[in-house]
Amino acid sequence: MSENYRIKLLLAKNADSTKEELLSENVQKKKLDEYPIPTPNPSTLFLREVVNPSPSWFKKYLRCTNQLNLKDVEGVMFYDFTFESVKRKFALVFGNAETMLNTEKFVARFGLITALNLAKSIRSIRKLTLSDNMNSVRENAHQKSEFGNFSFIIDKDLLEGVTVFPKENGFAKGNMAGGVSLSFTTELPIDQIETMLQFVMEAYNKPDYRLEYEFLDHISEVPDDISVFQPIQEKLWMR
Secondary structure (H helix, E strand, O other): OOOOEEEEEEEEOOOOOOHHHHEOHHHHOOOOEEEEEOOOOOEEEEEEEEEEOOOHHHHHHOOOOOOOOEEEEEEEEEEEEEEOOEEEEEEEEEOOHHHHEOHHHEOOOHHHHHHHHHEEEEEEEEEEEOOOOOOEEEEEEEEEEOHHHOOOOOOOEEEEEEEEEEOOOOOOEEEEEEOOOEEEEEOOOHHHHHHHHHHHHHHHOOOOOHHHHHHHHOOOOOOOOHHHHHHHHHHHHHO
């Protein structure tokens, strides 16, 4: 019987980014444990230990005054992979290690587009409604559904993520979630990581999502770095 592995992938914008550029500032200040991973292209797993607070049921319901030291381990591994003669860099995250990353250095809709390209049906969507409060809302389907069955207003909502049931593919089984990251279950072990990444990139590069979700290419959230708008501002002031 094959083992199943839960994988979460992010794609770096720049394949030449260093570890220091891809990790968040807070993580860079801490010492991380390092473990070599014998992948086809040798990689390093970076681990950090996280101490979680005592759960509320322990303190409030059971009225225990002791402080529990509940520890978790989170890990991230960067992997260089060449697809169609172009070098790419991926981050594989384990546990809640996505918080270890500087997500601005990663492709914002890598997981979202890959999941939509493979979607046989949509289980849920996560959207950001443009308003004074900018609320992020998750909407679930009661059964396998089409995108049109969800309440989504193109000129008011930003699609942040989806959970889909994918079509037949070579790397994932069961539900797949996509946003900045792509999260899925696979039977492919770590020594077949390049086979997995080949399938992932083939799915990501498909234009299929544009048949129903072309609006994704024309609307996005304003980035934190407003310097990208400087050329536009200069032209406006010249008028």
